[in-house]
Amino acid sequence: MSLSINLPLILSAAFVASASPGPATLAIADTAMQAGRRTGLALALGVVTGSLAWSIAAALGLAAIMASSAWMLEAMRYCGGGYLLYLAYRSARSAIRGSVARTPAVADVSAPRAYAKGLALHLTNPKAILFFGSLYTLGLSPRTSAAELILVIAAVGLQSAAIFTSYALLFSHGRIARAYLRLRRWFEGAFALLFAGAGLRVLTTRLPV
Template identity: 55%
Template sequence: MSGAELAAILVIALVAAASPGPATLAISATSMAQGRRVGLALASGVLTGSLMWSSSAALGLAALMAAHGWLIEAFRYVAGAYLLWLAWRSARSAMQSRAPLAVETPAAVRAAYLRGLGLHLTNPKAIFFFGALYTVGLPVGATAADVLTIFLSIACLSATVFLGYAVLFSLAPARRVYARARRLFEAVAATLFGVAGLSLLLRRTA
């Protein structure tokens, strides 16, 4: 595998990881609302889910799941319900006149990690993305070392993106902006989570 081929794969992975979506939205909103430690915990959960799907695809398990439509359908409904639950949480926060107390207790950190993990493990798009990446994206004649190189490179890239979002949005200027417009941020988050969840639940499959 040449350096150019690896670079092309990483560019695709970067666009997929960094583009706006439920995961990046959750990381940025949580980091602004609850601080760096909780934001990093949620980002770590998202990263763990990403690595699990990536390793599954590298081993051929994602392609096997994609071949069984009922598994994807089950994931679609679970993901839609989970996104609607996140929308309800954000909507409830938006309706509160005072911001909830931001705490960084071990329980809050653990809950954030599990929320991030659940968010990415119930993402049907991740199955298809990593499945395509390791099948269509792999150059002809790729060796086990090439697959391992891609996996580790994507892991480093994903860690940089997800943890970087948490650090960026937990900075004082971002948190001050959030404090002034908290209810607006939460309302936007509720809308986006709700739209994403409903689009999954109402999507028709061929």
């Protein structure tokens, strides 16, 4: 069976965005370092839940747009490409400045509260819906079926869960956390290049019709 989606491209872009430093990853790292593995995992699962909610909303919205107007999808493609270039700029600026954002202390946060915090963190982030909109324009087309959308949502969700829970597991070890902070500027520079490449690809690749 031939698919009308480019799943490897979508997952690659989602991996770059999920693994790159941001409010969610910094909150997970900070929670895991200060409150331990269990609380860090709870916050990570909250972030995953919020991410899945935005993913479903974006996928359903794009499905409706594709069913009604191909030019609207094309407009979203340009907006998505521009947003990915904006992320590249933010990562490059952070790499140059070398600043490290910190979240408030969370040493006494319970697991249920940490989950709620992670969920709220992602649901109240307006950039999340922009990201998922740009993500799906990477590899979807007007011929994308409902079954293929479900496949994309599930694959992106599983990958996000693996990434965010891995952050919680890794940063519950102090030695790994300290090593990451020393190399953070190099990671930011690499993510800037990857975001820029993805954005340019969105802007220069015509979607299949």
